[in-house]
Amino acid sequence: MATTSISGLSSGLDTASIIDQLMQLEAIPQSRLKTRVATEQSLVTTLQTLNTKVAVLSSRAEALAKPAAWAPLVSSSSDSDVKVTTGSNLAPTNLTVTVTAVAKTHQLGFATSAALTDQVTGASNIVRLDRFDGSPVDIDSGDGTLAGLVAAINDPDNATGLRAAAVRVSDGQYRLLVESSATGAAQDFTLTAQDLSPLLGGATVRSGTDAAIDIGAGISVGSTTNTFTDVVPGLTLTVAPDTTIGTVSTISVTRDAAGVSNSVKALVDAVNALLTDIDTQSASGSATKAKGPLMGDANVRSLRSTVLDSVFPTDGSSMADLGIEVDRFGKLTFDSATFAGAYAADPAGVAEQFTTAGGGFAERVATVTKGASDPIDGTLTAAITGRNSGITRMKDSIEDWDQRLELRRISLTRQFTALETALNQMSSQSSWLAGQLSSLPTNSSG
Structure with a gap:
């Protein structure tokens, strides 16, 4: 709501400044x-x-x-090829570990080299994978080429559990290398033509092996991988695949005081x-x-x-x-x-x-x-919540004061405007009366 102010029109006072000063006094509680x-x-x-x-x-x-x-442990191995992992239920212990075997994949290296585009699967494009479990698997190589056979063996959809590679032995000539994805003696397999005839001149075999360690006192521990889980409760050892057979490592597990x-x-x-x-x-x-x-x-x-x-x-x-x-x-x-x-x-x-x-x-x-x-x-x-609630209430009061002060300013402005208007009217009436008086005839004595 706007109110017109006539500042000092008749009184000569700076009423706007007076109102501002009065409002500063009125606003003291809000300022506090x-x-x-x-x-x-x-x-x-x-x-x-x-x-x-x-x-x-x-x-x-x-x-x-x-x-x-309160059960932290510090573990160490005297040989970097033997890694130690500890669990929360492990007690302090010391072991002397001798590596007697490392786990290897079962591997076939085929004798005859061929170009990638050569037909290598015999009379059929199908090859036979036999894991000696009584359920051989037929793999469709597509076009029967060496490249097609490698792709089919590696295709995840065929779930062969094998990895195949064409190894370049001379210009344009490759030999087929196939190995099991997992390590261990139980990973052995054969790969032949569908009629069981040899592929690519037959294969040289590197048999898969289990890993083994000797911890003394006639105790040997085996694993199909190079990781030995819970050799003792909470202690796991991992042997590097290229660890030299006969490597001896001292394993120490102590409290981390x-x-x-x-x-x-x-x-x-x-x-x-x-x-x-x-x-x-x-x-x-x-x-x-x-x-x-x-x-x-x-x-x-x-x-x-x-x-x-x-x-x-x-x-x-x-x-x-x-x-x-x-x-x-x-x-x-x-x-x-x-x-x-x-x-x-x-x-x-x-x-x-x-x-x-x-x-x-x-x-x-x-x-x-x-x-x-x-x-x-x-x-x-x-305490924080209580103080925040108090702050909210005070902010609400400050907003209420804003409205109260605005109404007060309007009221003061109206009062001073009314005063100036009244003074102006009085001044006009005074001027009129003075004019009337000056126009009256003057009596002269003779």
């Missing part, structure tokens, strides 16, 4: 609301950042609280980083220290206390014998040497003091931090 909104938004950002750090700590603690985190120690140190460091951040954000301020934006926040103070208290077992004992203590500054310290000694003496006992099963340190930290950062009912999450 805007300042509060900015302050609350800054606090929400600070809480969200803190909540993210708490959630990260919760994830780290939850991972270390799982028993699997250094890795466990590093994980515990990382958790302690993460706890200290969170405590430091809380101290900074909730600082009361002094001559040398700035006041934190979360000063006086009860949720934050409570979180610091519960996180620090989680270092102490519920039975009132101490973690000092595992190298974890609280210093005079309210932070955690970690002595890796003390931890290493305790872990070497009793790995299972130390693990229990950290894991879920024993209600351990990592589990306690995970519980406390999850209670604060849970996206549904975490205390920090609730």
Whole structure:
């Protein structure tokens, strides 16, 4: 709604400026609301950042609280041709492995060379694949040429389980090489014409073989491939196809004590980083220290206390014998040497003091931090949600003030316009009256 203003027409006053100044006074409550909104938004950002750090700590603690985190192993092989893979259920072990055989494919190399376009399948374009299982397979080579035969053997639709290649031996001349796709002694086969006559002068055979290793004490392990799965539960060995027969490799699987120690140190460091951040954000301020934006926040103070208290077992004992203590500054310290000694003496006992099963340190930290950062009912999450709701209400109030102030400006503008109009009318009447008075006759005395 627009209102016409006659600024100072009769009064000589800058009524537009006066209205602006009055509106600034009227807008003071709204300005305070805007300042509060900015302050609350800054606090929400600070809480969200803190909540993210708490959630990260919760994830780290939850991972270390799982028993699997306390069964890491380091494996090694003294020979690069023998690879080691470990599973979660493997216990520390040592083996001496001797490679006695490697797995090979069954291979046929045909004697007679031919051009790619030569007919090579005999009286019929069909060749016979026999795996000695009582169910030979006929393969249609198409045109009966060497190229057609190679293509038919390699065609996935024929599911031959073979690989074929035409090997160039001289200009325009090729010899047929066919081998099984898989390794092992059971992969033997023959390839003949449909009438069982030899193809291309017959074939030289390299029989497929199984792989074998000797682990001592008269124990030999065989495999149709070069991978030996679960040689002992959780331990898999893979032998390179070109490994020299007689190769001896020492396999060692030990506990990763250094890795466990590093994980515990990382958790302690993460706890200290969170405590430091809380101290900074909730600082009361002094001559040398700035006041934190979360000063006086009860949720934050409570979180610091519960996180620090989680270092102490519920039975009132101490973690000092595992190298974890609280210093005079309210932070955690970690002595890796003390931890290493305790872990070497009793790995299972130390693990229990950290894991879920024993209600351990990592589990306690995970519980406390999850209670604060849970996206549904975490205390920090609730605080953020509450402040965001308050911000929404204040923004609604600011919008209401916009309408209220607009109506107030219209009202003031109308009042000053009415004043100027009245003054103008009075001025006109005054001028008329003065004119009337000046036109009256003047009496003269003689």
